[in-house]
Amino acid sequence: MDTDETRRVWILRFLEGKVSAEERARVVELLRADAEARRFLRDVAEQSVMIADIERSARAREAVASMEHPGAKRRRAVEPLRTRASGWVLAAVAGAAVLAMALYRPWRARPEAVLTVAKATGSSQFIGAAGQPASMLAAGTRLRAGDTVATRSCDAWIELRLGDGSAVTLAGHSALRVLGTDAGTPRFSLLEGSLWRSPSTGPRTGPVWIGTPTVEAEMQAGQFDVQTTAGETKVRVNQGSGRIRQILDGASAAIGPGQQIAASLSRKEPLASVSQPGPIDYWACDLWKVPEVVLGRWLPPTGQERARLAADPLLWPLGDGRSVMLYAVAIAAWKSSDRPVVLHGGSRLRFRGRTEAARTVRFGFSSQRMQGAFAGKFEIDVPSPTLGPAGATWEIDLPLASFRPLQPQLAGSPEGLELTDVYALTLEEDVGLEINHIELVPDVP
């Protein structure tokens, strides 16, 4: 084996983690010093993802071809794969569908509409099956297989009407792809975020099929909601029933009214439906357990703080072509609690953090109706003298009653609403805002 091949084999073993600590240090040093070694690493990385793309496209074409062939056994476009990577199959096939649309000619005539946009509130995005984006989603837009709709902020939502008159509402920070219909059942892929299904006021509410990165849900008539991230999905049913299938291992469970199912790539318990837990009014965000961060970046821990979440920049549109730069930390509270967190007017939000320069810090939270849609954001500005000297850690208790509602037409007070996201930010200047702890404390009677 020549020297170059020796080095390449070293790098391949390093990428698998099959090297000792001493060898690892030598490979890292080699990569630091040798441009050829880095070039090989980049080639391996690119070729591996391209090989996977080619394999996925081939499988997606096979699946589509078998659906189109007359008389072929009907099967879903997503064929579960019993491989180590099966947990990512739905995301991979959804990605392959996007890739196929971007790379190949459309393989069939324009499919029929599956649902219609009834109302779009806030900032939303529509990406058509052929990849063409549109930044405003208008009521009356008809969505077909391959179309994707997404909401761009926590205060946006999209109400979609199905053919049977029932509604699917997409929440903020969410994305939904229309997959089409199968034997008349509408099929969707919830890529991220949440949605609610509300029954029709007409004679019949039909079934729907919803895929997420973690589960496939066949839901009969009724009212339910689905919340998902890349590795976890929760389904809560209030009316009706359904069956949930976990992609990772094929396990399935029935779900009925008042029940919920949580499926996670990292969960070891068997898939099972349980009674929906009652809400809690105390919540502490253990940042060191790495909750679902909406915005922010992790800093290394210090002796005093195990968890440090630093603000990230975010350009926020103000309208009329103007925008303002925010430096914000945001946590998805609903994703870091097994139970819905209910807000009371007498509760307090406690933040611990610091800034490197003295500035006003804006604190806020977003809310939704229990088992319902977005209910508004609430904010308060705290001037720097209240927080204390720059560089020092502060801890501040903020009564929810002192937060101003940004959408008073939705809710004038947070009483009885469910906590979704919590955030802190500074305007226009990066002053090194860092958050170490967040807690919701109910009022002591």
Added chain:
Amino acid sequence: MELTSEEVLQLLMKWRTRVSAAAWTVVCDVHAAEDIFQNVALKAMTKDLRFESEAALLSWAFVVARREGVDWLRRRQRETLGLDDELLGLLDQEWRSAPSHPSSVKIEALRGCLAAAPESARELLKLRYFDGHSCEEVAGRMGIGLNAVYKRVSRLHVDLKRCVEAKLAETEGAA
């Protein structure tokens, strides 16, 4: 002048392979890397971000892909390879500055090179990268020695690179 949403999406699709590869250098899992690219694209399209230029978009995309990779590892309580931020940043910089072809063109070139390669070579690469088997597991499945697998993978990467470059040069010559 700011990039439009359509330009952002087109540029991300053009650079898709390299951004996904940047994620792969952190997670070493092609499916996670694909998922991370989709998250990067979704963020670029849905987070009210504005980019003044292709360079600004790519700089952001590489950093976010890397960060998402670290978060992915952390959620699964897996260790990083040991490539620090400085080295990953150097790799990203070299990706951004190296001559590039659109991802779709490179993928087509690689598809042609793989089609011309022996079946055993295609199977080895599929087992290793798509199915996620270690080289040791691949060696067991294919009935060959572990060192032989490493050497074959190493040579395949070199041969595929030469083949892809040749095909891309042909395409440019024809154009």
